[in-house]
Amino acid sequence: MGRAPCCDKASVKKGPWSPEEDAKLKEFIEKFGTGGNWIALPQKAGLKRCGKSCRLRWLNYLRPNIRHGEFSDEEDRIICSLYANIGSRWSVIAAQLPGRTDNDIKNYWNTKLKKKLMTTVPSLQEKPTFFPSSTFQPPPYDHHAPDHFLTTSSSFFTYTPNFMNVDTTSNSLPVHDINNHINVAADHISSPPPPPSANNLISLMRSDTTIDVNDNCNNYLGFPDDPHTMCNSPMQAYYAASGMKEGMLMFGSTACSSSEGGSSLSHVSHVNYTKDHHQYHYQKNQYQIKQEVDQMTLHDQVLGDQIQTQSLMVNQKRKEFMFTNHVSPLHNDVEEVKLNLNGYLFHDGDGNKTTHYQKGMCSYFY
DNA sequence: AAAGGGCTCAACCGCACATTG
DNA sequence: TCAATGTGCGGTTGAGCCCTT
Numbered sequence: 001m002g003r004a005p006c007c008d009k010a011s012v013k014k015g016p017w018s019p020e021e022d023a024k025l026k027e028f029i030e031k032f033g034t035g036g037n038w039i040a041l042p043q044k045a046g047l048k049r050c051g052k053s054c055r056l057r058w059l060n061y062l063r064p065n066i067r068h069g070e071f072s073d074e075e076d077r078i079i080c081s082l083y084a085n086i087g088s089r090w091s092v093i094a095a096q097l098p099g100r101t102d103n104d105i106k107n108y109w110n111t112k113l114k115k116k117l118m119t120t121v122p123s124l125q126e127k128p129t130f131f132p133s134s135t136f137q138p139p140p141y142d143h144h145a146p147d148h149f150l151t152t153s154s155s156f157f158t159y160t161p162n163f164m165n166v167d168t169t170s171n172s173l174p175v176h177d178i179n180n181h182i183n184v185a186a187d188h189i190s191s192p193p194p195p196p197s198a199n200n201l202i203s204l205m206r207s208d209t210t211i212d213v214n215d216n217c218n219n220y221l222g223f224p225d226d227p228h229t230m231c232n233s234p235m236q237a238y239y240a241a242s243g244m245k246e247g248m249l250m251f252g253s254t255a256c257s258s259s260e261g262g263s264s265l266s267h268v269s270h271v272n273y274t275k276d277h278h279q280y281h282y283q284k285n286q287y288q289i290k291q292e293v294d295q296m297t298l299h300d301q302v303l304g305d306q307i308q309t310q311s312l313m314v315n316q317k318r319k320e321f322m323f324t325n326h327v328s329p330l331h332n333d334v335e336e337v338k339l340n341l342n343g344y345l346f347h348d349g350d351g352n353k354t355t356h357y358q359k360g361m362c363s364y365f366y
Numbered sequence: 367a368a369a370g371g372g373c374t375c376a377a378c379c380g381c382a383c384a385t386t387g
Numbered sequence: 388t389c390a391a392t393g394t395g396c397g398g399t400t401g402a403g404c405c406c407t408t
Contacts, residue, residue, distance in 0.1 A: 016376070016402085039393065055394080056377065091396060106397075107375050371407085378400075385393075 007039070007050040014050075017057055021047060025054055026062050034058075060101045067099030071108055079105060079113060 017025075028045035035041060039051035047054065060066075071079070075097055082093045088109075090102035097105065 014378075037393075050378090052379090052394085053377075059395095060376075088397065102396075103376075110398095111374060369408090371405105373405075374403090376400105376402095379398085381396090381398105383393105383395080386391085387389105 007042075007052075011048065012042075012050045012053070013048045014053075017061075021049070022057070022062060025057060029058060029062075056103075060103045065099050066101065068104070071100075071113075075100070076113060076116075079109060080117060083109065 013021075024045055024047055028041070032044075034055075035044070037051075038055040041047075042049045042051055042054050045054075049057075078096055079093060082096060086092060088106070090106045090109075094100050094102040094105050
């Protein structure tokens with residue numbers, strides 16, 4: 001038996017709203033508010049509508065400061081970036097675009113932006129190479145997970161949407177190096193980490209202010225005393241060797257630019273989260289990857305060399321493990337971690353501007 | 367000018383979560 | 388603890404508009 005309907009379907013009006021109905025609803029809410037009860041509102045306002053219908057009409061059309069019409073390039077970029085990272089969580093995406101509704105963004109994505117992207121980035125039309133059996137889909141939204149964002153944020157690393165253009169056929173890093181890395185770093189991971197405390201919630205925020213990377217944040221992957229910072233050649237060589245290209249989700253800055261005087265970042269959008277979340281995210285991710293690597297390695301041993309794709313997947317997972325292994329500088333002095341969601345303009349010391357799309361770059365503030 | 371196919375977007379639907387008693 | 392109810396969300400639908408033939 002299903003749940004009772006929210007209203008009497010037979011006695012409520014459906015379909016497009018008339019100007020009179022709009023006026024009634026608007027006037028009532030501006031005068032009395034919603035009263036915290038949408039179900040009772042239509043009767044009080046003298047409307048023959050379902051409460052849910054009233055709510056939708058108000059939120060998507062009547063409430064103040066709603067913006068309709070053309071989306072700007074900046075909005076396009078934010079939507080694409082967030083969609084690549086968190087999937088079709090339109091309400092979260094809408095929260096980053098003042099005046100836009102989730103319905104608007106959803107419609108815009110489904111009817112225009114997706115097609116536009118398909119045209120400009122032809123690789124999006126292909127199946128992802130990372131998981132050969134899957135079709136192109138954003139990370140699923142797990143309603144049951146205790147921490148929604150971190151769950152999908154974990155997919156940020158373990159799932160590779162086509163935006164990242166990872167070339168799985170390139171595997172020029174010596175296999176024994178990869179295995180050594182896993183053995184050293186992963187063997188102690190035997191159980192998933194406990195989630196961070198509930199009062200330590202993650203927040204999504206956006207900043208249009210300029211951050212001087214030389215001032216108060218370290219723009220590297222890692223810390224000055226971390227031998228694996230992005231500016232050091234081993235990781236850069238690794239990325240180059242593994243065939244990752246511009247546009248992927250990636251940690252670190254380019255070619256030591258931040259060490260040059262006067263460098264700055266602008267138009268930074270970021271996820272702001274605490275050390276606890278960072279640690280949780282990292283450990284959970286490592287645990288998940290290790291599980292998958294173990295499972296696939298076992299498959300590999302059982303099946304031998306008969307199934308080459310399986311081996312490729314294991315190697316890719318190993319690469320992933322290495323990748324994430326460098327994403328957790330759990331330094332005691334760090335107060336805040338900002339995970340940049342969008343591309344940004346990089347201003348070099350000579351005043352030249354170069355556009356980068358290195359989503360996922362971490363900045364550590366301390 | 368008419369037909370029909372494609373596109374847009376407001377609105378609906380059903381599900382899951384949150385709250386309340 | 389549990390059931391009932393309200394809310395929020397993402398997927399889907401379909402009326403009306405637009406464009407092409």
